[in-house]
Amino acid sequence: MITKEIQKKLFDLMLKIRQAEEKIVEVYAKEQTMRTPTHLSIGQEAVAAGLGLALHKNDQIFVGHRCHAAYLAKGGSLEGFFAELCGRASGICGGRAGSAHLSDHSAGIYASPILSSMIPVAVGAALSFKMDGKNQVAVAVFGDAAIEEGVFAESLNFAVAKKLPVLFLCENNLYSTYSPMSVRQPSSPIFERVRIPELDTRQIDGNDAVLVYECLSRVVDKVRRESKPYFVECLTYRIREHVGPLFDYDRGYRTKQEVEAWMTKCPIKKLKQELIHSQIMTETAIKTLEEQWQHVCDEAYKKALAAPWPTENTLLNYA
Amino acid sequence: MPRFISYAQAISEALVQAMQEDKDIFIFGLGVDDCKGIFGTTIEVAKQFAPQRVFDTPACENALTGIAIGAALNGKRPVLVHARHDFMLLALDQMINNAAKWTYTYHGQSTLPIVIRAIVGKGWGQGPTHSQNLQAVLAHFPGLIVAVPSNPVDVKGLFIQALKSNSPVVMVEHRALYDLKADVSQEPYRLPFGHARVVRMGRDVTVVATSLMVQETLKAATMLEAQDISVEVVDPVTLNPLDEKTILTSVKKTGHLLCADSDWPKCSFASEVAALVAEKAFYDLKAPIGRLGWKACPAPVSKVLEDEFYPDSQDIVQAILKLLKRHEVKVNPLKTIDSFSGPY
Ligand SMILES: Cc1ncc(C[n+]2csc(CCOP(=O)(O)OP(=O)(O)O)c2C)c(N)n1
Ligand SMILES: [Mg+2]
Numbered sequence: 001m002i003t004k005e006i007q008k009k010l011f012d013l014m015l016k017i018r019q020a021e022e023k024i025v026e027v028y029a030k031e032q033t034m035r036t037p038t039h040l041s042i043g044q045e046a047v048a049a050g051l052g053l054a055l056h057k058n059d060q061i062f063v064g065h066r067c068h069a070a071y072l073a074k075g076g077s078l079e080g081f082f083a084e085l086c087g088r089a090s091g092i093c094g095g096r097a098g099s100a101h102l103s104d105h106s107a108g109i110y111a112s113p114i115l116s117s118m119i120p121v122a123v124g125a126a127l128s129f130k131m132d133g134k135n136q137v138a139v140a141v142f143g144d145a146a147i148e149e150g151v152f153a154e155s156l157n158f159a160v161a162k163k164l165p166v167l168f169l170c171e172n173n174l175y176s177t178y179s180p181m182s183v184r185q186p187s188s189p190i191f192e193r194v195r196i197p198e199l200d201t202r203q204i205d206g207n208d209a210v211l212v213y214e215c216l217s218r219v220v221d222k223v224r225r226e227s228k229p230y231f232v233e234c235l236t237y238r239i240r241e242h243v244g245p246l247f248d249y250d251r252g253y254r255t256k257q258e259v260e261a262w263m264t265k266c267p268i269k270k271l272k273q274e275l276i277h278s279q280i281m282t283e284t285a286i287k288t289l290e291e292q293w294q295h296v297c298d299e300a301y302k303k304a305l306a307a308p309w310p311t312e313n314t315l316l317n318y319a
Numbered sequence: 320m321p322r323f324i325s326y327a328q329a330i331s332e333a334l335v336q337a338m339q340e341d342k343d344i345f346i347f348g349l350g351v352d353d354c355k356g357i358f359g360t361t362i363e364v365a366k367q368f369a370p371q372r373v374f375d376t377p378a379c380e381n382a383l384t385g386i387a388i389g390a391a392l393n394g395k396r397p398v399l400v401h402a403r404h405d406f407m408l409l410a411l412d413q414m415i416n417n418a419a420k421w422t423y424t425y426h427g428q429s430t431l432p433i434v435i436r437a438i439v440g441k442g443w444g445q446g447p448t449h450s451q452n453l454q455a456v457l458a459h460f461p462g463l464i465v466a467v468p469s470n471p472v473d474v475k476g477l478f479i480q481a482l483k484s485n486s487p488v489v490m491v492e493h494r495a496l497y498d499l500k501a502d503v504s505q506e507p508y509r510l511p512f513g514h515a516r517v518v519r520m521g522r523d524v525t526v527v528a529t530s531l532m533v534q535e536t537l538k539a540a541t542m543l544e545a546q547d548i549s550v551e552v553v554d555p556v557t558l559n560p561l562d563e564k565t566i567l568t569s570v571k572k573t574g575h576l577l578c579a580d581s582d583w584p585k586c587s588f589a590s591e592v593a594a595l596v597a598e599k600a601f602y603d604l605k606a607p608i609g610r611l612g613w614k615a616c617p618a619p620v621s622k623v624l625e626d627e628f629y630p631d632s633q634d635i636v637q638a639i640l641k642l643l644k645r646h647e648v649k650v651n652p653l654k655t656i657d658s659f660s661g662p663y
Contacts, residue, residue: 094426105428124389154379
């Protein structure tokens with residue numbers, strides 16, 4: 001059952017992610033304070049928000065380069081986020097990791113940008129949960145190109161053979177950098193190609209936060225109860241360029257019409273309309289909430305800029 | 320109480336003792352619980368702990384390494400076994416992009432207590448793809464502990480140490496050492512990483528040797544002793560961390576250095592030691608440094624070619640005589656029995 005509370009929480013979480021990334025868009029090129037390649041999730045927030053709410057606090061997410069949304073949705077520190085992007089000592093990883101490795105281990109979020117490389121790590125976490133009789137679930141979050149890597153197949157096989165509590169969550173945004181699906185994969189849908197008798201798979205609209213939440217909370221529950229993997233493909237779309245803050249209509253690999261069509265399917269816009277329509281929130285309340293997150297992000301960014309740099313003599317710490 | 324046991328038995332014993340003490344240790348990899356038990360090293364642990372803590376896996380070396388990482392993050396101590404070091408080539412992504420960088424990149428938020436076993440093959444036509452040694456690659460990237468035990472005493476102590484360490488450790492074992500016997504203490508004991516061992520004291524030349532070449536060098540040293548040439552044998556024990564001091568102290572004493580490695584010399588650990596000594600003990604050297612390793616081709620199968628490919632104690636003798644400019648010396652070959660009679 002989807003309550004008003006859940007709808008509001010989903011909306012709140014998506015706004016938080018959006019405002020954090022809009023802050024990056026605002027300053028990235030102009031102020032050059034974040035010297036780290038950023039892969040924004042603008043337009044894809046519903047997947048992370050739905051997942052974040054579907055998981056327990058001690059569940060774990062393992063994600064690739066496009067990790068900001070999952071990081072924030074799993075409860076990664078917001079101040080640690082901005083400080084990390086700005087290379088400060090107070091960054092969640094002391095300024096060593098940057099955007100593509102954003103990880104707050106205490107919150108159960110781990111990121112690394114080698115395609116597919118966090119998928120087996122999620123499987124290993126699930127193995128330990130099963131061995132120790134813990135009631136936890138591990139989630140691997142990855143893009144449509146990650147399934148092209150060999151280690152994806154290795155991991156899936158292992159997880160199915162050993163019946164491990166792991167959710168494979170694919171964010172299919174139709175592109176791998178500039179390469180469309182058509183030059184990379186067969187035309188049948190991913191979730192059908194991955195399905196085998198021992199592995200349930202499904203495909204959902206990844207831009208509908210309520211639907212994502214509904215689906216994933218059921219799936220996660222099943223993974224937890226039955227200790228077996230599950231594969232979900234979320235159809236979504238990246239609005240900005242692959243890496244960086246800009247729009248990229250001019251680069252020839254996708255049309256402006258295509259991007260604009262997906263903009264009308266923006267997950268935040270969609271839920272906003274529903275909230276207003278069913279009188280769960282007023283337009284003014286929504287505006288206020290948006291401004292609140294904007295303010296929180298402004299402050300976190302300001303705080304990051306004021307924070308000290310790591311000192312040179314810490315270079316070899318943990319080496 | 321010491322018993323005269325083999326390298327393989329010492330590994331088996333270390334694993335059993337560590338697993339009895341720490342319930343978070345588990346061993347996995349291709350065939351770890353089968354009847355052969357990784358050349359006998361996992362038969363006893365499988366008897367005691369399979370299937371929960373010793374289990375077979377699909378063939379997916381890269382995923383297995385990532386799986387070890389995910390389990391280690393959650394308090395387990397995985398031991399991943401590659402029956403041949405060559406198979407680890409398929410796991411280098413996880414080892415180098417993830418494991419080696421983990422604690423540093425995430426600023427110590429978590430540690431990775433992982434042990435990865437890799438066995439270097441030799442003999443009975445192991446051939447091009449079942450006899451390689453990746454130690455130099457592994458030691459090149461910061462973040463992995465690389466141990467190269469050359470004898471039963473060290474291999475047991477290093478295993479116990481590795482299974483208490485919080486960093487990823489690679490144990491580069493050598494198949495040709497598996498039957499080598501020595502007095503090994505029954506009680507569990509730890510050997511620290513980064514402490515080289517002067518295996519034999521000498522005066523005229525330092526040989527820094529690794530793994531199987533330590534044993535070959537000891538034979539060479541015995542042969543040369545009869546000719547009053549005194550060889551000091553230094554076993555680095557771990558390549559990373561590296562005990563530079565013990566190597567430099569020895570070279571400063573003898574003034575001569577030969578690096579005898581169980582690997583190809585190009586871009587190797589032997590080259591690393593040569594560079595170290597050239598940088599830090601150059602003026603103590605009385606002659607150019609020598610390197611001895613495998614010939615510059617893949618390992619061939621045919622026995623005749625294989626014998627030509629691998630250096631042995633005779634080659635070490637010749638390399639030392641050349642270094643010392645003692646070409647006139649004639650050395651009687653030592654009668655040795657190859658303990659490994661095959662077949663694989
Ligand atoms: C092993 C590897 N190969 C190539 C890359 C370069 N790379 C970074 S992101 C990316 C595209 C990934 O596409 P997808 O998985 O669909 O994720 P998306 O960027 O669309 O979210 C590529 C090829 C990489 N990071 N790792
Ligand atoms: Mg994609």
